[in-house]
Amino acid sequence: MDPQRLLDETFRAALAAADPARVLAAQLPPPPAGRTVVVGAGKAAASMARALDEAWPAPLEGLVVTRYEHGLDCPRIEVVEAAHPVPDAAGREAAQRILELARGLGPDDLLLCLISGGGSALLALPAEGLELADKQAVNKALLASGAAIDEMNCVRKHLSAIKGGRLAAAAHPARVVTLAVSDVPDDDPATIASGPTVGDPTSFADARAILEKYGIEPPEAVRRHLEAAAEETPKPDDPRLAADSFRLIARPQDSLEAAAAVARRAGVTPVILGADIEGEAREVARVMAGVAKQVRRFGQPAPAPCLLLSGGETTVTLRAPKDGGGGRGGRNAEFLLALAVALEGLEGVHALACDTDGIDGSEDNAGARLAPDSLARAAARGLDAKALLAANDAYRFFAGLDDLIVTGPTRTNVNDFRAILVT
């Protein structure tokens, strides 16, 4: 068994399990008596649209929005590109058109909604009277406040014309079927792309209370909008949403299971530690190093050869350039560099960490690979692993070793994929 080859194969299997071309068709509803209109947003929107276009046996029309460079030609569905993670006018215009498509439907029609990670930014349509800049100011304040993700989503949904179930409500009385690729904890439908077709239990009053709790003074237009509370989000028991259905076509767990199956076939015991592991990337790496050492030394939690798998989204707290930071590298490269430092070249441990969307942070790589000799090879090339880690400069480390993994946009997104092979 070639360790790096096996790791690469597990990653390919993880991507395949999340590829709309393979998993979407099986989840389609029967065609309606009336029109079928497709809308959608997210990093997987173009590949979902194409898979749908190929599989759908009836007339079809529609519009989806994806990230720049994530588009694909699609015969019957228009695919537009827009900015992510900071929304732009292209996304706003697409969101407006999507809302109008939904509004034009009747009781015999079907709205197919294709949702995936990144859809929240790509489907940014401020509520009437608000500008994108207003939403962005509030978003920024929330991010800096320490508010929980649930709290941020509550406020966002109450500043949007399309999120928090509003898209589904607009399509009433048409039937709405949502097909989703999950990149969020617990695969919560209300969280993926801020749930444009999912009823929202929170209220304008909740949104106001959250801003107050964190001492956030919103722009005047936002304050007025939240006070006016003119059009509440549809609640989970809203009759307009009663006949709608939500189908997960791919989840992080499915990709980990696919990787586990590859390992098993190679005679390697897979250990899935978590589909939703969070934490500072470099600290998560130290924990994983401890588990890898335990496999080597005591054959726990499973005897070698063993593949430690995890998903979810780590975070990177950037060091300021004035404090020695300012390097390049996404969270997967940083995780892997910290793993290298913690393992100190430990024999028999190879690893791979990639973002399944193909873009690790804002770089051109999906992630990187690590071998027992990586530290030694780096030292021979004058690359100081600890110094580069301190500078958040993991990209340079792995680029210098020619160990970046570059896939380009994968047009799907089930969050991070981390695999540590212990032999």
Place this chain on the structure above:
Amino acid sequence: MDPQRLLDETFRAALAAADPARVLAAQLPPPPAGRTVVVGAGKAAASMARALDEAWPAPLEGLVVTRYEHGLDCPRIEVVEAAHPVPDAAGREAAQRILELARGLGPDDLLLCLISGGGSALLALPAEGLELADKQAVNKALLASGAAIDEMNCVRKHLSAIKGGRLAAAAHPARVVTLAVSDVPDDDPATIASGPTVGDPTSFADARAILEKYGIEPPEAVRRHLEAAAEETPKPDDPRLAADSFRLIARPQDSLEAAAAVARRAGVTPVILGADIEGEAREVARVMAGVAKQVRRFGQPAPAPCLLLSGGETTVTLRAPKDGGGGRGGRNAEFLLALAVALEGLEGVHALACDTDGIDGSEDNAGARLAPDSLARAAARGLDAKALLAANDAYRFFAGLDDLIVTGPTRTNVNDFRAILVT
């Protein structure tokens, strides 16, 4: 099965597996023809001395040094107490007397050396011409420099009259048998209490290079001492150490295995994730929360009921009082509070985290316990978990819930013990 009762029982089993009264006697060598002299240092020194005293079938004399409040009466062995972690004159005097005891031995004699965590500070004897203050200045600079633990130990051993095998060399030509309780990664004999009886592969030149690498300007006396390089530490192949032997009587892994056996008997699947898990306490907690969620949701890495076990030593980076820090709490309490925040009251997850030495940081508790209702009970008492975590004030959180675990000094030390029960 009462979850908290089971967790308490696993912790008791972990302590019992590291209790010298239970595990020391089986590891004793036969008595020598000549004298048997006992020396030792560490948090377990008094309990090791007493266990030895009770089991030894021949004449016996000696001196061990332990931490204040860790002493025990011992009929044939003198037990003195000294300061930890910052050495004091009592420890220095004890170390001097221990070295003299070793020097007085002949070829038919046996030196029994009882070593455990904390022994490094308790056995602080500066090399001739140096003061404790000199060593402390260098120690402080090393800690702030980012030097690796191996590098710090190399310098320390070259500023000491007793560490790095010097104690064993002083006992030559007597036989030396070391009995050790491990609290260090990989149970490395050279690391436990800085290896007073274990050959040291590093040199004065290495120590000088390390200070230079980190730009540390040592006190003048230290500089002169390292330049003079008058008496090198005994190397691993030193003939004076040839007949010596080193026996681990307790390791973190043994305690985790004992806890695992308790779980198994209760019908709970134990999963030992690592005997040596390191990382920032609050981030380690987030990872463990992710694993606990995976057990609940997908029955991985093992189906519930399942006990996630880990050892090792997490770290706590204190927030400055001016930034809102300044609270009380050791690393185990902080781990557990962060776990509470990450789990958000998840049903079916109970946990316990304690330092096996009985002292979590500098508080009076060994650790604490966590239940699914801890957050809710805390909120009812006006305790804000997130705010207390941000202030490093975990002690107050668990004290307020009456959920501290207080054992007093256990007189052993196999580092931290963390158990998460998922039902």
